[in-house]
Amino acid sequence: MKTVVLTGIRESELRDAPPPTIRRDDEVLIDIAVVGVCGSDVHYFSEGGIGSMRVAYPWTIGHECAGTVVEVGPAVTSLTPGDRVAVDPLIWCGQCDQCLAGRVNTCRNQRFLGNPGETPGAMAEQLIMPAASCCPIPDSVSFVAAALCEPLAIGEHARRLAKLSPDATVAILGAGPIGLCVLLALKAAGVGATYVTDLLDPRLDMARQLGADWTGSPRQEDVVAAISRQQPSGVAAVFECAGQQETIDQGIELLTPGGALMLIGIPEAKEIRINFDIARRREHVVQMVRRQNHTADVAVEMVAGGVDAVQLATHHYSIEQAQQAFETVQQYADGVIKAIIHISGDE
Ligand SMILES: [Zn+2]
Ligand SMILES: [Zn+2]
Known part of the structure; x- marks a missing residue:
């Protein structure tokens, strides 16, 4: 599959990588449709990290994504292949004191999509996520709107x-x-x-x-x-x-x-x-305020109910143009608010 990897300061490449496979019963495989470029992605791109979190190259970034479920693990009951989903990029453990207290955003064992050393990001044709991190979207919600549910959350x-x-x-x-x-x-x-x-x-x-x-x-x-x-x-x-x-x-x-x-x-x-x-x-x-806490599905309801987040998506790129997307956002060029990278599909 195609994937965008950071290879150095202000350097990225489109590479071919083996597709990921489901390893845990609660995981699903997603065909990624679109990925938004976040300010954090641009810090990884232009500075090689944020604070003490440094990128070890090559590394795939991206966490504001949406796509279609194509395979589900044996324990997954909430999703079936064909479901279109918005992805909550947080993978929480569900067992620590924070998760049990309803604070998954401060989970002590969390991994975040695309964060260096945690779990590879979404700028790839396919992605594995736990089913719990996927929010089904109605047909009326475009993939671009679904990707914008992450910052909206x-x-x-x-x-x-x-x-x-x-x-x-x-x-x-x-x-x-x-x-x-x-x-x-x-x-x-x-x-x-x-x-x-x-x-x-x-x-x-x-x-x-x-x-x-x-x-x-x-x-x-x-x-x-x-x-x-x-x-x-x-x-x-x-x-x-x-x-x-x-x-x-x-x-x-x-x-x-x-x-x-x-x-x-x-x-x-x-x-x-x-x-x-x-x-x-x-x-x-x-x-x-630390990211979001169980508000991804609320954000999906908001956009389905008419909150027009898509207005923020001012710039659109193909996966081949990822470097250009990163540079545009990093330079605040051309009035960019949110750049969207279209991995597959044209929504
Ligand atoms: Zn973000
Ligand atoms: Zn936890």
């Missing part, structure tokens, strides 16, 4: 963790695919005024297209002052999706007393600063 998980009232005012700092998926999830559930910031205009354009009430770029204005003029008492929640000290600082300044700072972005540095003087006096809640 993260947005929905973050929204749920924030426990907001339906008229809460929020700011989203960083309008890449994750920030935009937070916006989609908030809009779908009901939210008050939404303020979105980013450095890149195409992302702000997309945020307005998705219904943001106000957008602004820190390159052009003091965004804290601009939002504070409209929300003098502060916003109920800030979804920090840029992973920058600057946006974390802005978040603390923007929050109303008792408001929640939702930290979704992944800072490059191991440590970040929180303005304790403000955060303590205003009793802010600081909540880390």
Whole structure:
């Protein structure tokens, strides 16, 4: 089968590899249709790793995928060959204290699709996953929409963790695919005024297209002052999706007393600063958000119900063009929001 492997810094190759085979009774074999390019994939591509997690070459990345089940292990009852599925890229053990407590995203024995050293990624014609990680999609949901359910599930998980009232005012700092998926999830559930910031205009354009009430770029204005003029008492929640000290600082300044700072972005540095003087006096809640937790099927229901995540898929590539897809996303070129690599099929 064809597979895209990283072979060095900013280098990838299309190679032929033996197709994977089902080894455990609960696994299924999937013909991959499409894979989205995630920011994390681009870190592996351009820097050879994220933090202490380093790529050992050659390595296959990719985790935002969808496809068709073609074979199922003997213990699988939830899926049959022919089922179209969205894939939750997390493989959890189901037995540790975290899994038993309903926190599979912090499973102590987890493996994540495409993470270096954990399990090879989805940029290949075929993939093995546990049936529990596959969410069937109705015919009305395209494979592209299904692949976008992965970042949308993260947005929905973050929204749920924030426990907001339906008229809460929020700011989203960083309008890449994750920030935009937070916006989609908030809009779908009901939210008050939404303020979105980013450095890149195409992302702000997309945020307005998705219904943001106000957008602004820190390159052009003091965004804290601009939002504070409209929300003098502060916003109920800030979804920090840029992973920058600057946006974390802005978040603390923007929050109303008792408001929640939702930290979704992944800072490059191991440590970040929180303005304790403000955060303590205003009793802010600081909540880390780790991927998603059983929200993949919720995301599928959302897109089936009309949440239009496909708008985020601005760029499309064939498997032969994977290198170009990685470069485009890495350079934020051509107004790209989400690049989709079509492995098979044309959906
Ligand atoms: Zn991702
Ligand atoms: Zn576990």
